[in-house]
Amino acid sequence: MAWLLVLLAALLEIVWASGLKYATTTWHWIGVAVLITVSFGLLIRSYKTLPVAIAYTVFVGIGTIGTYVIGIVMGEDFNALQIMFLLILLGGIIGMKVTTPDEAESGKGEA
Helix, strand or coil, X not given: CHHHHHHHHXXXXXXXXXXXXXXXXXXHHHHHHHHHHHHHHHXXXXXXXXXXXXXXXXXXXXXXXXXXXXXXXXXXXXXXXXXXXXXXXXXXXXXXXXXXXXXXXXXXXXX
């Protein structure tokens, strides 16, 4: 459950981080602020059962990769070297997740 919260928080981060560039009206900025609030709320809730350093690393990594991809989709430049380093980052995120025990394995669960 906690990893799902991290994933949802990271997906919202992709939207709000991209929105920082494209928001132009007051309502856009209000939407970005709401997404930031919800995103960090979910992340903070995940901290109840996950190690902070691991959850934050995965959150930021997914957000970084997703925001980079959205930038490409929106027409920003990219190159093969950046993609290579993005894949290295993805490998690090997967490694952090795989090497972190689940809440049930570590004996910590939500109360």
